[in-house]
Amino acid sequence: MYPKLTIDIQKLKSNLDGVARITKDQGGCSLMIVTKGLCADPVMTEMVTRHPAVDFLADSRIKNIASYADSARKAGKQTLLLRLPMACEIEEVVKYADISFNSEPETLRLLDAEAAKQEATHKVVLMIDLGDLREGIFFENEQDIYDTAELILSLKNLELYGIAVNLTCYGAIIPKNDNLSQLGEWAEKIEKKFNIKLQMVSGGNSSSIYLIGKGELPEKINNLRLGEAFLLGNDTAYGSKLPGTTDDALILEAQIIELKEKPSLPIGEVGVDAFGQKPYYEDRGIIQRAIIGIGQQDTDIGSMEPLDGQVDILGASSDHMILDVSKCGKAYKVGDIVAFKVGYGGMLKTATSPYVEKAYR
Ligand SMILES: *Cc1c(COP(=O)(O)O)cnc(C)c1O
Secondary structure, rough: OOOEEOOOHHHHHHHHHHHHHHHHHHHOEEEEEOHHHHHHHHHHHHHHHOOOOEEEEEEEEEEEEHHHHHHHHHHHOOEEEOOOOOOOHHHHHHHOOOEEOOHHHHHHHHHHHHHHHHOOOOEEEEEEEEEOOOOOOOOOOOOHHHHHHHHHHHHOOOOEEEEEEEOOOOEEEEOOHHHHHHHHHHHHHHHHHHHOOOOEEOOOOOOOOOOHHHHOOOOOOOEEEEHHHHHHOOOOOOEEOOOOOOOOOEEEEEEEEEEEEEEEEOOOOOOOOOOOOOOOOOOEEEEEEEEEEEOOOOOOHHHHEEEEOEEEEEOOOOOOOOEEOOOOOOOOOOOOOOEEEEEEHHHHHHOOOOOOOEEEO
């Protein structure tokens, strides 16, 4: 059945080998693999769980973590919730995540009370915002950072496991030696003030891995959290390809349902499209237009690359995607399959859509 996302587990495994060589062997960090980009696909997470280089499995959704917490723990890996817990999911967080990222005193108190109830110790990583302006205590609010660390240390069923920063995802700020060094300094200040040792100083996601190759990851950083680098082989700071990885472990295929010669410009008064946007069309004269059975509901058309380089993506509505196949060497016909590599947005949406079949290789 189509549309179909084919996941090449062997290629993902070599990507994992590749990022492990950089992160662990070269960078001296522990390795956290982030599963959310593929919606914690069970075959992918099983491979990750079995891989000896992986120390932590992480996701932003507790539902995803719940699906693999048991097997990950049996394999000796810890599970971690990357997104700050919602008050409504505290019970599941304590149950399925060994560790969670936090920044709010109210949430920390809820976690402590729930951990007491479940007779567990829940590990907490305190998030510090170094300027990307998503989650974490703003780095200039020193007292707030110390007070929150002190609160965690005072709560009996919580353990202050470490500190972390996230960059690039929202503010698009690139991790560098100077901003990440501040995280290292914060780790040292907290360790000194409270006379403790932090297990984890987590220096970011797939946008931080490039610093290892340049020898610029600060000494004190001892963990990276990798989703896209592992799934798509991308350094997301500058968009370069990571050595030892491929970008075609995930292939999306869709089937042609109509193939006709038509003009490239719509005819009549132009209003707005299915998503309220006023479209712009380039006049290419009469072209061969192929419609494939996939749409905006299933994918992000700006995040797909046809394997046939002569196929041109023109646009899509919810359930139809339109291609210009005029310049193709191959003579496409109705029923043919068109294949694409996907980027992060395309991967996320196809993995989430119940209309996209999954297959493994
Ligand atoms: C999604 C996420 C990651 C992984 O990001 P990639 O760019 O896919 O490596 C790491 N940390 C946090 C907090 C995240 O939300």
